[in-house]
Amino acid sequence: MSHFSPHSAVAANADFDVQEIRKQFPVLHQQVNNRPLIYFDNAATSQKPAAVIEALHHYYTHDNANIHRGIHTLAERATAAFEATRLAVKELINAREVEEVIFTTGTTDSINLVTSSYGRSFIQQGDEVIISAMEHHSNIVPWQMLCEEKGAILRVIPVTEEGELQLEEYKKMLNERTKFVSIVYASNSLGTINPVEEMIDLAHEQGAVVLLDGAQATAHLDIDVQQLNCDFYAFSAHKMFGPTGVGVLYGKRRLLEKMPPYRGGGEMIKNVSFEKTTYNDIPYKFEAGTPNIGDTVAFLKAIEFIQQVGKKNIAVHEHQLLTYAHEALEKVPGLKIIGKAKKKVSVVSFIIEGVFHFDIGQMLDARGIAIRTGHHCTQPLMDIYQIEGTARASFSVYNTTAEIDSLVEGLQRIVKMMK
Amino acid sequence: MSGTINEIQDEIIEEFAILEGDAEMTNFYIIELGQKLPPLAEKHKVEENTIKGCQSKVWLITAPEGERMTFEADSNSAITKGLVSLLVRIFDHQKASDIVDADLYFIDKIGMNRFIGTQRSNGFAAMIKQIKLLALVYRDSKEIVKTNATDK
Numbered sequence: 035m036s037h038f039s040p041h042s043a044v045a046a047n048a049d050f051d052v053q054e055i056r057k058q059f060p061v062l063h064q065q066v067n068n069r070p071l072i073y074f075d076n077a078a079t080s081q082k083p084a085a086v087i088e089a090l091h092h093y094y095t096h097d098n099a100n101i102h103r104g105i106h107t108l109a110e111r112a113t114a115a116f117e118a119t120r121l122a123v124k125e126l127i128n129a130r131e132v133e134e135v136i137f138t139t140g141t142t143d144s145i146n147l148v149t150s151s152y153g154r155s156f157i158q159q160g161d162e163v164i165i166s167a168m169e170h171h172s173n174i175v176p177w178q179m180l181c182e183e184k185g186a187i188l189r190v191i192p193v194t195e196e197g198e199l200q201l202e203e204y205k206k207m208l209n210e211r212t213k214f215v216s217i218v219y220a221s222n223s224l225g226t227i228n229p230v231e232e233m234i235d236l237a238h239e240q241g242a243v244v245l246l247d248g249a250q251a252t253a254h255l256d257i258d259v260q261q262l263n264c265d266f267y268a269f270s271a272h273k274m275f276g277p278t279g280v281g282v283l284y285g286k287r288r289l290l291e292k293m294p295p296y297r298g299g300g301e302m303i304k305n306v307s308f309e310k311t312t313y314n315d316i317p318y319k320f321e322a323g324t325p326n327i328g329d330t331v332a333f334l335k336a337i338e339f340i341q342q343v344g345k346k347n348i349a350v351h352e353h354q355l356l357t358y359a360h361e362a363l364e365k366v367p368g369l370k371i372i373g374k375a376k377k378k379v380s381v382v383s384f385i386i387e388g389v390f391h392f393d394i395g396q397m398l399d400a401r402g403i404a405i406r407t408g409h410h411c412t413q414p415l416m417d418i419y420q421i422e423g424t425a426r427a428s429f430s431v432y433n434t435t436a437e438i439d440s441l442v443e444g445l446q447r448i449v450k451m452m453k
Numbered sequence: 454m455s456g457t458i459n460e461i462q463d464e465i466i467e468e469f470a471i472l473e474g475d476a477e478m479t480n481f482y483i484i485e486l487g488q489k490l491p492p493l494a495e496k497h498k499v500e501e502n503t504i505k506g507c508q509s510k511v512w513l514i515t516a517p518e519g520e521r522m523t524f525e526a527d528s529n530s531a532i533t534k535g536l537v538s539l540l541v542r543i544f545d546h547q548k549a550s551d552i553v554d555a556d557l558y559f560i561d562k563i564g565m566n567r568f569i570g571t572q573r574s575n576g577f578a579a580m581i582k583q584i585k586l587l588a589l590v591y592r593d594s595k596e597i598v599k600t601n602a603t604d605k
Binding site: 067068389390392393396397399400401408451452 | 475476477479480481484508509529530531532533568569570572573
């Protein structure tokens with residue numbers, strides 16, 4: 035297994051102190067509706083440590099300049115800081131080369147880059163693309179658009195009642211026409227961690243290229259793209275303690291080099307004339323225009339935060355929260371957990387009989403508890419479970435079991451009220 | 454339920470003032486109001502009676518009562534049912550022309566947008582729009598009838 039498995043872990047590192055971690059997150063220390071904020075909407079976006087917020091402030095106070103091609107001191111500093119984040123990302127996901135790390139605006143943008151550039155060049159009429167029934171809309175719609183344009187066929191791996199992919203069905207779908215497999219590593223709605231290594235190997239046996247949607251996985255699992263052997267890996271900074279508006283597309287060099295640019299403009303060219311424009315090398319070929327420099331620079335501090343706490347500590351703590359939450363929530367009358375895969379990241383989706391999910395969210399907010407309600411941008415998955423939506427609590431490294439107790443208490447009040 | 458639209462609005466403002474802006478108490482109060490609203494018969498819970506623009510399902514039906522109108526409503530969300538119950542309480546048995554002209558100042562006075570949030574506020578606005586549209590159509594149809602009668 036390439037990712038660290040919390041399921042086999044015994045206990046967190048003795049150095050791990052959740053209260054110390056909480057001190058690093060200014061936003062957590064406030065009252066909402068006259069109660070201490072409990073933030074359980076981490077799968078939507080995580081909160082940011084002070085180091086990230088300060089890095090943003092520092093960048094705009096001291097170093098702001100447009101990057102690359104600048105000869106002056108600030109441009110040098112800004113470029114160095116921007117490229118330092120690229121190097122840190124390379125190390126975080128263990129890419130072979132730093133040029134394989136492309137900055138985008140987020141996971142959605144990364145996936146669209148692949149469908150627009152790789153997809154439009156190398157997927158033809160009659161080819162098959164495989165996704166799964168638990169994909170986020172951002173890993174469904176770009177493929178639908180591509181398949182419609184090309185006359186390619188989109189196939190969907192079904193899920194079990196427990197919320198796991200039906201691997202036997204996947205195996206049956208794979209054939210010589212399968213050109214691409216695009217799969218979520220960890221589901222945002224169910225929390226399921228998919229057996230991606232096995233799935234990647236199976237796809238490669240058929241010569242298919244594989245993209246992993248790592249939006250939910252990267253903050254929680256140890257990511258090694260070489261060991262996973264995925265061809266593309268997409269994720270967002272803001273779900274892993276970094277700023278919004280920054281994402282990453284990792285791609286294998288040999289694929290990135292043969293792909294045409296995604297957008298035209300500055301930065302992505304080598305030479306422009308009206309007769310012939312030649313394109314820059316990777317990664318710049320895919321980074322047209324001025325990127326989101328400040329947020330990318332601050333993203334480095336988010337990666338450093340993860341490294342300081344330690345992926346293992348994060349995984350163990352979150353797994354403890356997840357186990358605790360599953361047990362505690364099941365005691366709430368009428369509550370049903372949606373998604374009980376054996377391997378999960380710290381996401382719990384649930385419904386309560388006779389209570390509309392939106393009402394759960396609003397009533398918990400009245401107690402200072404932030405959760406998310408709705409279809410979580412996975413409408414096809416909700417259709418499978420024949421529900422309109424769920425209430426979803428998602429935990430991060432700064433959450434505590436006492437906060438889960440408050441959630442359960444809040445839910446019990448709601449159930450009582452609704453009777 | 455009796456009184457003019459503004460008298461009922463003033464009653465609601467007074468009731469909410471007792472809750473002192475406490476978010477949880479306010480939610481529970483709205484749910485209680487919804488629980489008191491008689492449920493709509495299943496046959497009325499159809500697509501043509503739903504109000505578009507709400508996260509939850511809201512069904513609204515109206516019937517004429519001379520120049521006045523009656524309203525019944527229901528929702529699959531307890532909070533939404535409470536919210537629509539406020540509108541039923543205000544508009545049920547009112548004159549169509551008064552409904553069209555009504556200024557719903559109670560919404561700002563009780564600080565509703567603060568405790569129901571943007572999405573629900575949009576849904577609530579959609580409910581009001583729907584009721585006013587129904588009233589407008591009804592008022593104009595009555596006026597056409599009147600005009601026709603005068604013409605004869």
